[in-house]
Amino acid sequence: MKSGYINFYTTGLDACSPNKNWYERGLVDCLCPECKILFPRVGAIDVFIQEKRPKPSPITFVIGSVNIVHRDFLNILGADSVENDLMIGSVINGDGENLKDWASVRSKVMLHIRGTENIRNNGRCSTCYRPYVSATGKKYIYPDTNSPGTIFSTLFGALLVRADRIDGQLFKPKKGFGVAFVPVLDQPFDGLDFRIECWQGGGPSGIKSGWLD
Numbered sequence: 001m002k003s004g005y006i007n008f009y010t011t012g013l014d015a016c017s018p019n020k021n022w023y024e025r026g027l028v029d030c031l032c033p034e035c036k037i038l039f040p041r042v043g044a045i046d047v048f049i050q051e052k053r054p055k056p057s058p059i060t061f062v063i064g065s066v067n068i069v070h071r072d073f074l075n076i077l078g079a080d081s082v083e084n085d086l087m088i089g090s091v092i093n094g095d096g097e098n099l100k101d102w103a104s105v106r107s108k109v110m111l112h113i114r115g116t117e118n119i120r121n122n123g124r125c126s127t128c129y130r131p132y133v134s135a136t137g138k139k140y141i142y143p144d145t146n147s148p149g150t151i152f153s154t155l156f157g158a159l160l161v162r163a164d165r166i167d168g169q170l171f172k173p174k175k176g177f178g179v180a181f182v183p184v185l186d187q188p189f190d191g192l193d194f195r196i197e198c199w200q201g202g203g204p205s206g207i208k209s210g211w212l213d
């Protein structure tokens with residue numbers, strides 16, 4: 001099989017809204033003010049949303065680097081991979097209720113889906129200089145990660161699962177939920193000359209290390 005990932009992603013505008021107090025006070029030291037990506041030292045994070053429940057799609061996001069995933073969907077991905085690869089937090093709704101069937105999810109290694117064009121200048125945030133890719137056109141991964149993991153999160157409500165470790169036929173796109181194969185290519189086509197792979201919490205040294213390129 002061609003090397004690649006199954007991309008599970010949210011479609012449409014169904015992101016959750018962050019609780020204002022949580023966002024303005026609790027996250028003040030945790031994320032870059034420009035790109036809104038959590039700093040690498042931040043591990044699992046409990047997420048406070050304004051809504052009563054997330055929209056029906058099994059995956060959405062609240063801030064660009066924090067996905068919210070339905071636990072039924074996580075279970076299908078495999079308990080071992082979920083435990084090894086992901087940092088899991090709670091989702092608390094606008095009434096202060098802990099939504100037991102939802103989880104906040106960040107992978108220990110974040111990948112970026114690249115395209116034929118990148119609409120964010122040089123692919124880096126101008127404040128924290130970390131990779132911040134917003135790709136258009138044909139999607140791909142370049143280069144592949146050396147991480148032995150199976151599940152990886154990416155920005156804006158997407159999870160990538162190694163295609164050779166999951167039966168993609170089990171998953172059908174539906175309203176608000178997309179499923180697509182994303183190949184690993186042996187060269188990039190977006191003019192970005194760096195290796196895009198971001199170690200988040202629990203990096204290879206066992207501490208929260210910075211991003212690599």
Ligand SMILES: [Zn+2]
Binds near residue numbers: 034035036126127129
């Ligand atoms: Zn930034």
